[in-house]
């Protein structure tokens with residue numbers, strides 16, 4: 001299985017980039033991980049920005065990729081539940097597990113309808129930049145749980 005993380009726009013803050021590099025490096029000990037950035041839309045109405053950004057995200061999904069959205073209205077999961085989702089996908093032979101984080105205005109309904117699953121990290125709205133680090137840390141935590149490594153404590 002390969003992991004792909006899709007998001008909108010460059011990572012602005014250096015301290016967020018440091019977190020991304022740290023956890024992406026840790027995840028790559030377990031499986032290939034690719035991070036793909038869709039161009040951020042600027043200067044349009046919110047609905048048009050959302051629409052264009054989602055079109056760009058959709059183009060980055062590999063054929064047959066299983067799309068998982070990060071969405072505050074998604075399913076709340078524990079870290080062991082995320083670990084189990086990752087291991088099930090690996091064992092079922094999912095080739096590309098694709099996590100997508102929306103831009104500042106989120107996802108269109110059309111893009112949402114393509115998703116296999118939507119995951120919420122919290123009921124609060126988080127910045128689309130910081131979600132990158134939180135998601136990567138949870139995926140890393142998931143692999144330490146799968147491999148019974150001493151990182152996650154119940």
Ligand SMILES: C[S@@+](CC[C@H](N)C(=O)[O-])C[C@H]1O[C@@H](n2cnc3c(N)ncnc32)[C@H](O)[C@@H]1O
Nearest residue numbers: 070071072101102106120121122124125126128
């Ligand atoms: C600023 S939020 C977008 C808010 C937008 N109003 C909406 O309703 O989706 C930008 C992106 O960050 C991610 N995000 C923000 N908070 C989240 C949360 N609590 N759980 C999961 N993803 C979240 C989602 O991918 C979202 O599309």
